[in-house]
Amino acid sequence: MSNLSQIFGSNVFNDAVMKECLPKATYKALKKTIQEGLPLDPVVADVVANAMKDWALEKGATHFTHWFQPMTGITAEKHDAFISPTSDGKAIMEFSGKELIKGEPDASSFPSGGLRATFEARGYTAWDCTSPAFVKDDSLCIPTAFCSYTGEALDKKTPLLRSMEALGKQALRVLRVLGNTTTNRVITTVGPEQEYFIVDKKTYEQRKDLIFTGRTLFGAKPPKGQELEDHYFGSIKERISAYMKELDEELWKLGIAAKSKHNEVAPAQHELAPIFTTTNIATDHNQLTMDVMKKVALRHDLVCLLHEKPFAGINGSGKHNNWSMGTDDGMNLLEPGRTPHDNQQFLVFLCSVIKAVDVYADLLRVSAANPGNDHRLGANEAPPAIISIFLGEQLQDILEQIENGGATSSKNGGNMEIGVTTLPPLPKDATDRNRTSPFAFTGNKFEFRMCPSSASIAEPNITLNTIVAEILNEVADRLENAADANAEVKALITEYVTNHKRVVFNGNGYSDEWVVEAEKRGLLNLRTTVESIKALISEKNIAVMEKHAVLSKVEMESRYEIALENYIKTINVEALTMIEMAKRQILPSVIKFATNLAVSINTIKATGVAADLTAQTELLTEVSSLTASLKKNIAVLEETVEKASNAHGDTYKQASLFRFDVFEKMIVLREVVDTLETLVDKDVWPMPTYGDLLFNV
Ligand code: ADP
Ligand code: MG
Numbered sequence: 200m201s202n203l204s205q206i207f208g209s210n211v212f213n214d215a216v217m218k219e220c221l222p223k224a225t226y227k228a229l230k231k232t233i234q235e236g237l238p239l240d241p242v243v244a245d246v247v248a249n250a251m252k253d254w255a256l257e258k259g260a261t262h263f264t265h266w267f268q269p270m271t272g273i274t275a276e277k278h279d280a281f282i283s284p285t286s287d288g289k290a291i292m293e294f295s296g297k298e299l300i301k302g303e304p305d306a307s308s309f310p311s312g313g314l315r316a317t318f319e320a321r322g323y324t325a326w327d328c329t330s331p332a333f334v335k336d337d338s339l340c341i342p343t344a345f346c347s348y349t350g351e352a353l354d355k356k357t358p359l360l361r362s363m364e365a366l367g368k369q370a371l372r373v374l375r376v377l378g379n380t381t382t383n384r385v386i387t388t389v390g391p392e393q394e395y396f397i398v399d400k401k402t403y404e405q406r407k408d409l410i411f412t413g414r415t416l417f418g419a420k421p422p423k424g425q426e427l428e429d430h431y432f433g434s435i436k437e438r439i440s441a442y443m444k445e446l447d448e449e450l451w452k453l454g455i456a457a458k459s460k461h462n463e464v465a466p467a468q469h470e471l472a473p474i475f476t477t478t479n480i481a482t483d484h485n486q487l488t489m490d491v492m493k494k495v496a497l498r499h500d501l502v503c504l505l506h507e508k509p510f511a512g513i514n515g516s517g518k519h520n521n522w523s524m525g526t527d528d529g530m531n532l533l534e535p536g537r538t539p540h541d542n543q544q545f546l547v548f549l550c551s552v553i554k555a556v557d558v559y560a561d562l563l564r565v566s567a568a569n570p571g572n573d574h575r576l577g578a579n580e581a582p583p584a585i586i587s588i589f590l591g592e593q594l595q596d597i598l599e600q601i602e603n604g605g606a607t608s609s610k611n612g613g614n615m616e617i618g619v620t621t622l623p624p625l626p627k628d629a630t631d632r633n634r635t636s637p638f639a640f641t642g643n644k645f646e647f648r649m650c651p652s653s654a655s656i657a658e659p660n661i662t663l664n665t666i667v668a669e670i671l672n673e674v675a676d677r678l679e680n681a682a683d684a685n686a687e688v689k690a691l692i693t694e695y696v697t698n699h700k701r702v703v704f705n706g707n708g709y710s711d712e713w714v715v716e717a718e719k720r721g722l723l724n725l726r727t728t729v730e731s732i733k734a735l736i737s738e739k740n741i742a743v744m745e746k747h748a749v750l751s752k753v754e755m756e757s758r759y760e761i762a763l764e765n766y767i768k769t770i771n772v773e774a775l776t777m778i779e780m781a782k783r784q785i786l787p788s789v790i791k792f793a794t795n796l797a798v799s800i801n802t803i804k805a806t807g808v809a810a811d812l813t814a815q816t817e818l819l820t821e822v823s824s825l826t827a828s829l830k831k832n833i834a835v836l837e838e839t840v841e842k843a844s845n846a847h848g849d850t851y852k853q854a855s856l857f858r859f860d861v862f863e864k865m866i867v868l869r870e871v872v873d874t875l876e877t878l879v880d881k882d883v884w885p886m887p888t889y890g891d892l893l894f895n896v
Contacts, residue, residue: 203451206448206451206452207451207452207454207456208451208452208453208454209452210258210333210334210335210452210453210454211331211332211333211452211453211454212251212254212255212331212332212333212339213331213454214331216254217229217230217247217250220250220253220254221246221247221250222246225243225246225247225250228240228243229243229247229328232328233328233329234384239300239326239328241296241297241300242296243296244296244297244299244300245295245296246296247296247299248294248295248296248298248299249294251294251299251332251339252281252292252293252294252339255281255334255339256281256292258334259334259337260281260334260337260338260339261280261281261282261337261338262278262279262280262281262337262338262339263278263279263281263294263298263338263339263340263341264276264277264278264279264338264339264340264341265277265302265304265324265326265341265343266340266341266342266343267304267324267342267343267344267345267354267356268345268354268355268356268482268486268655268657269309269310269345269353269354269355270309270310270311270312270353270354270355270758270761271309271310272355272569272653272654272655272765273486273489273490273655274486274487274490275304275309275345276338276340277302277304278338279298281293281294294339299326299341300325300326301323301324301325301326302323302324302325302343303321303322303323303324304322304324304345305321305322306321306322306345306347306353309322309345309353310761310764310765311347311353311757311761312756312757312758312759312760312761312764313756313757313760314347314351314353314753314754314757321347321348322345322346322347322348322353323345323346323347323348324343324344324345325343325344325345325346326341326342326343327342327343327344327356327360327479329360329477329479329480330342330479330480330483331454331480333453333454335453335487342356342483343356344356344357344360345357351751351753351754351757352750352754355482355655355657355658355661356479356482356483356657358657358661358749358750358754359478359479359482359657359660359661359664360479361747361748361749361750362660362661362662362664362665362668362747362749363386363387363478363479363664365664365665365668365747365748365749366385366387366524366664366665366667366668366671367384367385367386368668369668369669369671369672369675370385370524370532370548370668370671371383371384371385372671372672372675372679373547373548373551373671373674373675373678374526374544376675376678376679376684377543377544377547377678377684377688379544381528382526382527382528382530383527383528384526384527385524385525385526385527385532386477386478386524386525386526386527387477387478387522387523387524387525387660387663387664388475388476388477388478388481388522388523388524388525388531388644389475389476389477389478389481389482389520389521389522389656389660390472390473390474390475390476390481390521390644391472391473391481391485391518391519391520391521391650391656392470392471392472392518392519392521393470393471393472393485393488393489393492393518393652394463394468394469394470394516394517394518394652395468395469395470395471395492395503395504395505395516395652396465396467396468396469396503396504396506396509396510396516397439397442397467397469397496397501397502397503397504397896398467398501398502398504398892398893398896399500399501399502399892399895399896400496400497400500400501400502401500402887402891402892402895403502403892405886405887406886406887406892407776407779407780407784407886408773408776408777408780409502409504409509411772411776412506412769412772412773412776413504413505413506413509413571413653414504414506414508414509414510414571414773415509415510415511415889415892416773416776416777416780416865416869417777417780417785417869417872417873417876417886418510418511418873418876418888418889418892419873419874419876419877419888419889420512420873420889421888421889421890421893421894422890423466423890423894424465424466424512424513425464425465425466425513425514428464430462430463430464430465430466430468431461431462431463431464432461432462433462435460435461435462435469436896438499438501438896439469439896441499442495442496442499442501443460443469443471445495445498445499446471446491446492446495447460449491449495450473450487450488450491453484453487453491454484455473455484455487455488456473456474456476457471457472457473457488458472458473458474459471459472460472463514463516464514464580465510465513465514465515465893466513466893466894467892467893467894467896468513468514468516471488471492473485473488475521475523475644478522478660478664481656482655482656482657482660485518485655485656486655489505489653492505493505501896504516505652505653506571506652506653507569507571507572507574507575507651507652507653508571508574508575510889510892510893511574511869512889513893514580514581515571515574515575515580515581515652516652516653517572517575517581517648517649517650517651517652518650518651518652518654518656519646519647519648519650520646520647520648520650520656520659520660520663521641521644521645521646521647522644522645522646522647522660522663523643523644523645524548524667531643531644532544532545532548533545533548533549533552533640533643533644533645534643535549535593535594535643537609537611538609539593539594539597539609540597540600540606540607540608540609541606543688546597546601546606546692547674547688547691547692548671549594549640550691550692550695550696550699551667551670551671551674551695552588552645552667552670553588553695553696553699553700553702553703554670554695554698554699555663555666555667555669555670556586556588556638556666556702557699557701557702558666558670558699559662559666559669559739559740559743560586560702560722560723561723561725561731561734561737561740562662562666562734562735562740562743563586563638563647563659563662563663563666564584564586564649564723564725564731564734565725565728565731565732565734565735565762566658566659566661566662567647567649567650567651567654567658567659568651568725568727568728568731568732568762569651569653569654569728569765569766570728570765570766570769570770571651571652571653572649572651572654572728573726573727573728576649576726577724577726579709581648581649582635582636582637582648582649582708583635583637583708583709583713583714583717583724584724584725584726584727584731585637585708585713585714585717585722585723585724586637586638586649586702586722586723587636587637587638587702587703587704587708587717587722588636588638588639588640588645588702588703588704589633589636589638589639589640589703589704589705589708590640590703590705591633591640591705592610592705593609593610593611594640595703595705596609596610597609598696598700598703601692601693601696602693602696602697602700605689633705633708635707635708635709636648636704636705636708637649637708647659647663661749661750664749665743665744665747665749666743668747669743669746669747672747674691677691678691701720701721701722702720702722704716704717727858728762728766728854728858729766729851729854729855729858729859732759732762732763732766732851732854733759733851735755735756735758735759735762736755736756736759740755741755760850763850763851763853763854764850766854766857766858767843767850767853767854767857770857770858770861770862770865771840771843771844771857771861773865774836774839774840774861774864774865775840777836777865777868777869778833778836778837778840780886781829781833781868781872782833784885784886785829785872785875785885786826786829786830786833787885788879788883788884788885789822789825789826789829789875789879789883790826791883792822792879792880792883793819793822793823793826795880795883796815796818796819796822797819799815800812800815800816800819803815818878821878822875822878822879825871825874825875825878826875828871829868829871829872829875832864832867832868832871833868835864835867835868836861836864836865836868839860839861839864840861842856842860843856843857843860843861876888
């Protein structure tokens, strides 16, 4: 590798490149568009497109693509060559401003949740010039938003951009009314920590469940799991290290500031965290990161698993969405400073977030729901499905003071005594960490820890931005209309603390006591995707999305439909995969094993030796009875899937059938198979075991 500063961003059409290759006037016009969110002049677009094309050709690109994020949750791209034939039989490379700004992919095969009938296939992609273009796999990729002919958002980016605007607008109003005259823009910032598993490719290829569903549907516990806690932050193995090194380099080329990497809690599990950036860029970057993670793994004969729960019995993967609000003049609005108790601005923003999270807990919960995450939330490895906020000792103390009449002091961390005189005294943070909270204040940002590892971070951020915008809107309205703004700020903070402190919880979120306590406090515990999904269409939630022009009622309803359909399809594929594996791989193997046993028993008997055959006989009896149970449970699952699949009409009811009928039967079938796995000869077992998958890289 050449030096890092040379490769960083080398495949990105970033500000430095634009400055270098665009005429001054064009550069200025484009910058203005980017910074102020103005429409782009077509003449400027032509010049930019041409410069972009020349730059991309130099990087070896032959194609361009509008890169977008449909509701599938992954990115989509359709590549067009720059080529344009000339009359003399040759070709020139062309790329116009029109092609840069707008694309028209056939939209009919992307999920729209009823927004667009298949015959109305027209969809448009529009350049998001606030996220830079880049070259990937010989294509110039142009980040775009994707919408229907009638203007409805068909993607995750459009509402994300709208939500950022909504928050920016309201936050600025609050700043102004608090006396700030210098800030011009407020944006939200995000740093997503990405967890993932790495397994050997050859082993992976022998598991149909991993191939079709991304997770193991069967698998007995290996003798060793994560109990020794020897993997977390452990020294990284050479093969993994080589993978991570190449991954970092590929991400750096794309301008993604991959910063930290380490082993995670579970064997074969790892984490990557970038330096935070503007939310829409962070979202694009996270999509790219997941894509590059998978591709680079294959080059090392490895497979990267992004599923939330690839293996039962050990930790699954999540994504920690670190979120804050920043200003164009360099402020972090969630920075408490040394004496947060008298930092009025900080307290206003903090309390607004608290109120937003309490009032819209259901919307936040559903923003982190997917079928994979149902295996994690509330399962003592990930935060519970109950939304609560961890603030830490210092802020908790300040809130209590506020509630009791006014805050006059801030607890400080002081110094830490390590008891070794040669070590320097370490200043202590004002607050310890808490790993069990779904929404934790971590110094100068909130960390939303419920997010699913495989999903886009667009949804959680659309939600956060919008619900906080709503409360800031209320704050701004009240302060702008108050006779005495100072008194009103105090009243407002006290009111928010008093009315919404129920959502603040600093204890152990994994404990059973918390579930009971949360219920007493009236907090929601929406355990599964199906149970949380109605939040997408509740009146209150549609109202907030519509009010801030983030999503319309129709768009919300379509998202609700898409999420349900996705749930149904996912569980259906899982169930069918289970059935196929059980019928065609597992059943034949256990029959073979039983036959071998029977042959052995008969052969020994035939010798006439009075050998003790109880071991073989007992094993044969046990395996045979489990085999019968296996056969029966396959049939039960088949029947249940068929019934659920045929239950058309009401998507919600159908999804409930898949959750509370099909899914439950899958658990029963799995138990039988996993018990058989522990009894049957390893050589006969038709697929690699957990031990093979987790400990062979
Ligand atoms: P930890 O494992 O302790 O949670 P990491 O360093 O792994 O911490 O991740 C913290 C993440 O938070 C990083 O991606 C970092 O860039 C991000 N972050 C830091 N400050 C902000 C901020 N103001 N806004 C958004 N994200 C932030
Ligand atoms: Mg974290």
